[in-house]
Amino acid sequence: MSKPIDEIDRRILKALVANGRLTNAELAKAVGLSASPCWQRVKRLEEKGVISGYTAVLNHEALGVGETVMVEVSLDQHETGVLEAFGKAMADFPEVLEVHLMAGDHDFHVKIVADGTRGVEEFLRERLFKIAGLRHSKSSFSLRCLKRVSSYVPG
Structure with a gap:
C-alpha cells in the first residue's frame, strides 16, 4: 500500500481546493515549503491520483441555466x-x-x-x-x- 498523505500534503490539498489557480510559488508560501519540494509533492499527489484534475466553477445562473x-x-x-x-x-x-x-x-x-x-x-x-x-x-x-x-x- 502506498504511503498515506501527511499534514503538509493536507495543507497543499486544502489550499488547492480553496484556489486551484495558485502558482507553485504562492502554494509553497501558503503551506510553508520552498518551491521545489512543493512542486514535487503536488506532482506526487497527481501521480497517485489524489489530485484527479483542475477545473473552473461556473455560475450556472449567469449562463442561463439557473x-x-x-x-x-x-x-x-x-x-x-x-x-x-x-x-x-x-x-x-x-x-x-x-x-x-x-x-x-x-x-x-x-x-x-x-x-x-x-x-x-x-x-x-x-x-x-x-x-x-x-x-x-x-x-x-x-x-x-x-x-x-x-x-x-x-x-
Missing part, C-alpha cells in the same frame, strides 16, 4: 449492463452535472441544470424519458444552494 434539479430514477431491471448503460446515457448529456448509482429506494440520483421549468420539462421528455428501461422518476427543484464544495480533505 435551475438545479435532483432527479431520483428507478429502472425496471438491475443487471450490471442495464445499470451501466443508463449511467453512460446520463453521463453523455451535457446538462447532467452528477450521476450517482444508489443503494436504497431508487437506483440513480441525477443532478441537472436547466433553463427554468421548461428546460427541465424538455430534459425529462426529450432525454430521460426516452431511455429504455426507465420505471419511475421523481424530480425535486433546488430552491437555493447553501453549500457547494468539490472536494473534502480528511484529517
Whole structure:
C-alpha cells in the first residue's frame, strides 16, 4: 500500500481546493515549503491520483441555466449492463452535472441544470424519458444552494 498523505500534503490539498489557480510559488508560501519540494509533492499527489484534475466553477445562473434539479430514477431491471448503460446515457448529456448509482429506494440520483421549468420539462421528455428501461422518476427543484464544495480533505 502506498504511503498515506501527511499534514503538509493536507495543507497543499486544502489550499488547492480553496484556489486551484495558485502558482507553485504562492502554494509553497501558503503551506510553508520552498518551491521545489512543493512542486514535487503536488506532482506526487497527481501521480497517485489524489489530485484527479483542475477545473473552473461556473455560475450556472449567469449562463442561463439557473435551475438545479435532483432527479431520483428507478429502472425496471438491475443487471450490471442495464445499470451501466443508463449511467453512460446520463453521463453523455451535457446538462447532467452528477450521476450517482444508489443503494436504497431508487437506483440513480441525477443532478441537472436547466433553463427554468421548461428546460427541465424538455430534459425529462426529450432525454430521460426516452431511455429504455426507465420505471419511475421523481424530480425535486433546488430552491437555493447553501453549500457547494468539490472536494473534502480528511484529517
